Amino acid sequence: MRNIKLLWGLTVILSAAVLVLGLLVIRLSGREQGLPDAAAPDPEAERVVAKIGGREFTLGVLEEQLMDKHGAELINQLLDREAVRLESERIAVKVTREEVDRELKRMQQGYDSEEQFYESMKTQVGMSKEEIREDVYYKLLLDAVATSSIKVSGAEVDAYIKEHPEEFHMASLLRIGVIVNKTADQAKRTLELFRSGKDFAQLAKERSLDTASAAEGGDLGWVEDNDPFIPQEYLKAARTLKVGDVAGPVETDGGFAVILLKDKKDQSKGSMEEIRARVTKQLALQKAPPLQDILQSLRKKYDAVILDPALK
Structure with a gap:
């Protein structure tokens, strides 16, 4: 995504x-x-x-x-x-x-x-x-x-940062690949094929029920590790993996998924000066x-x- x-x-x-x-x-x-x-x-x-x-x-x-x-x-x-x-x-x-x-x-x-x-x-x-x-x-x-x-006071900025700490902590970005199958057995077979040397992107195009990501070889792109728009089962599984590892079958609303952690990196929210400037502007626009x-x-x-x- x-x-x-x-x-x-x-x-x-x-x-x-x-x-x-x-x-x-x-x-x-x-x-x-x-x-x-x-x-x-x-x-x-x-x-x-x-x-x-x-x-x-x-x-x-x-x-x-x-x-x-x-x-x-x-x-x-x-x-x-x-x-x-x-x-x-x-x-x-x-x-x-x-x-x-x-x-x-x-x-x-x-x-x-x-x-x-x-x-x-x-x-x-x-x-x-x-x-x-x-x-x-x-x-x-x-x-x-x-x-x-x-005008936005320093006290207003301090209060906002204190009340919304989740917006300013260092975020982890995950590059996730996913293949969704209908049954757990099908997902296990996908895992076997991948571990035997089959290309993940090709498997996604051939086997995944998620047509949107399948067209991209199963690639969801870079997502934050708490992205609310990504199935939380995907993120939970990906957070436990090392880069290059797979997990599955992971049961989701859409079936049973195989999850590949393709890459991982940290994303800074900026210096405190930059954060305060963004919050000041955000509060000013609200007013x-x-x-x-x-x-x-x-x-x-x-x-x-x-x-x-x-x-x-």
């Missing part, structure tokens, strides 16, 4: 929405260079971009479909970001490159590498490295605007109005208006 963290606007900037913006820029720049205006026929809109059988698809049709599906989302995001930027300049708050780097590093926990994280984001949500970085920047900038006038309300207030403050009825 990958440690995927949702970003502000992550489900808004999709590849299709980015393409909408690109098409608009092309069309607008063309008009600036003396090409036909919106009232006249636009030759560029009639350019054929795809064919199938006897049917042709033009750039104009593609643009229309993309605008219908994603135009409103994109223009609203652009207005939100500009409102946040204007307010941050007014009150003189900034987000540094180092802050963005730290947030991206936190998001990458649970992935084998930075490259794997960005590849996963590209595959799952259609965002490039640059788009993710920009999204994180504006999320942090909104947080900074929202909490700029909110602040909802972020969506802040965005709406800023859009009103800076006179944001969507003029095209099709984009409302």
Whole structure:
């Protein structure tokens, strides 16, 4: 199970929405260079971009479909970001490159590498490295605007840390492989095959009932040793193993599992200074109005208006 963290606007900037913006820029720049205006026929809109059988698809049709599906989302995001930027300049708050780097590093926990994280984001949500970085920047900038006038005392931070010690202790990360069989006898047979030299990933693809993990060779990825979203029987078994060892049959709701501990490492929650900074921000955001309300207030403050009825 990958440690995927949702970003502000992550489900808004999709590849299709980015393409909408690109098409608009092309069309607008063309008009600036003396090409036909919106009232006249636009030759560029009639350019054929795809064919199938006897049917042709033009750039104009593609643009229309993309605008219908994603135009409103994109223009609203652009207005939100500009409102946040204007307010941050007014009150003189900034987000540094180092802050963005730290947030991206936190998001990458649970992935084998930075490259794997960005590849996963590209595959799952259609965002490039640059788009993710920009999204994180504006999320942090909104947080900074929202909490700029909110005070959190040292005593409040101390009390929170004291009341939630489990959030700050050194965590163990486990890389777990799992093969789920219907019966205990089938799981014992899986164990025999593995111990005789069969590849665990191949066995998972051939024998596991858990189709999601089987497609990954039984790999659940890096998970915390107390992850509430992983069957606790898996974690209990994995905690008793040395790297490379297997356990089973482990009875679960889904059947009988064979558990492989592929790797293990400790994960620091950061220095006390970093922990206190995170808690301070978290408590400040709890005191602040909802972020969506802040965005709406800023859009009103800076006179944001969507003029095209099709984009409302």
